[in-house]
Amino acid sequence: MVDNAPVKTIQHDGLTIEGYSRAAVQSYWRLPELKLGFDLGAQPWSFMATETWFVTHGHLDHIAALPVYVARRRMMKMEPPVIYMPGELIEPMHQIMQLYTRLDRGRMPCELRAAEPGDEVELSRELVVTVSATKHTVPSLGYVVWDRRRKLKAEYRDLAGDQIRDLRLGGTEVSEEVRRPLVAYAGDTSPAGLDACPAMYEAKVLIAEMTFVSSDHRKEKIHKFGHMHLDDFVERRDRFKNELVIAAHLSTRYHVQTVERMVRRALPDMLDGRLMLWL
Ligand SMILES: [Zn+2]
Numbered sequence: 001m002v003d004n005a006p007v008k009t010i011q012h013d014g015l016t017i018e019g020y021s022r023a024a025v026q027s028y029w030r031l032p033e034l035k036l037g038f039d040l041g042a043q044p045w046s047f048m049a050t051e052t053w054f055v056t057h058g059h060l061d062h063i064a065a066l067p068v069y070v071a072r073r074r075m076m077k078m079e080p081p082v083i084y085m086p087g088e089l090i091e092p093m094h095q096i097m098q099l100y101t102r103l104d105r106g107r108m109p110c111e112l113r114a115a116e117p118g119d120e121v122e123l124s125r126e127l128v129v130t131v132s133a134t135k136h137t138v139p140s141l142g143y144v145v146w147d148r149r150r151k152l153k154a155e156y157r158d159l160a161g162d163q164i165r166d167l168r169l170g171g172t173e174v175s176e177e178v179r180r181p182l183v184a185y186a187g188d189t190s191p192a193g194l195d196a197c198p199a200m201y202e203a204k205v206l207i208a209e210m211t212f213v214s215s216d217h218r219k220e221k222i223h224k225f226g227h228m229h230l231d232d233f234v235e236r237r238d239r240f241k242n243e244l245v246i247a248a249h250l251s252t253r254y255h256v257q258t259v260e261r262m263v264r265r266a267l268p269d270m271l272d273g274r275l276m277l278w279l
C-alpha cells in the first residue's frame with residue numbers, strides 16, 4: 001500500500017478510528033466498520049475505498065483533497081463517492097472541480113449533498129447520521145453517527161414468544177426504535193458547537209478539537225476564532241459521558257511533549273483515562 005499521508009489508528013470496542021488532525025495542516029478521519037469518513041484535508045491512499053464522507057467546513061485543511069480523492073476513485077474505476085457538506089460549499093466546490101477538469105482533462109464524478117443542522121442521513125437500516133450546527137469562522141457542521149435498532153417495547157419484554165407473535169399478528173406494534181450515538185465528530189468549533197448538541201457528550205466516541213492548550217492563548221480570542229482550548233475541556237469535565245474522548249487538531253505551535261505536559265497538569269486523571277491526545 002502506498003503510504004502518502006500519516007494515519008494514526010486505535011481500536012475501541014469493535015470500532016476502528018483512523019486519522020490525522022493538526023490545525024492548519026490537515027484533518028481526515030475514517031471509521032472503516034461504519035464505511036464513512038470525516039473531512040478531506042488530505043487523502044491517505046488507504047482511505048480511497050471509503051465512499052461516504054462528511055465534510056465539516058470549507059477551510060483547506062479540511063477539504064483540499066476532495067478533488068484528488070474524487071479523481072483517484074474515477075481512475076481506479078470505483079463508484080462516484082457521496083460527500084455531505086454545508087450547503088454553502090456545494091456551488092464553489094463544483095466550480096473548483098470544473099477548473100480542475102480543465103487542467104487535468106479528467107472527469108470528477110461524485111455526488112455532493114448539502115447538509116444542514118437538524119438533517120438526518122440514513123446510511124443503512126442500522127446507521128443514521130445527524131447534523132448539528134457548530135461555531136467557526138465559516139459555515140460549519142458537526143456530525144453524530146447513531147446505531148439504530150428495533151427493540152421489543154418494555155411492556156412486552158416478559159411475554160412468551162407466541163404471545164408476542166399473536167400481538168404482532170393482531171396488528172400491535174410491539175417494537176420501538178432505539179438509537180445509540182456511536183461516534184460524534186465536532187470538527188472545528190468553539191465549545192458552543194459541543195454544547196448545542198448533547199449527543200456529542202453521550203456518544204461512545206467523541207472526536208473534538210483542542211487547538212490551544214497554553215495559558216498564553218486567551219480563551220475569549222480563541223472562541224472568537226471558533227476553536228477550543230484545554231480550559232474548555234476542564235470546565236466541561238463532568239459533562240463528558242463518552243467512553244473515549246479524542247482531542248485533536250492541536251496547533252503546530254506546540255511540541256508534542258508540551259501538549260502532553262500541559263494537558264496532564266490540567267487534567268491529571270485524563271478524564272478517568274478516557275481522554276486521548278491525537279498527536
Ligand atoms: Zn482546521
Ligand SMILES: [Zn+2]
Nearest residue numbers: 057059136188
Ligand atoms: Zn477551520
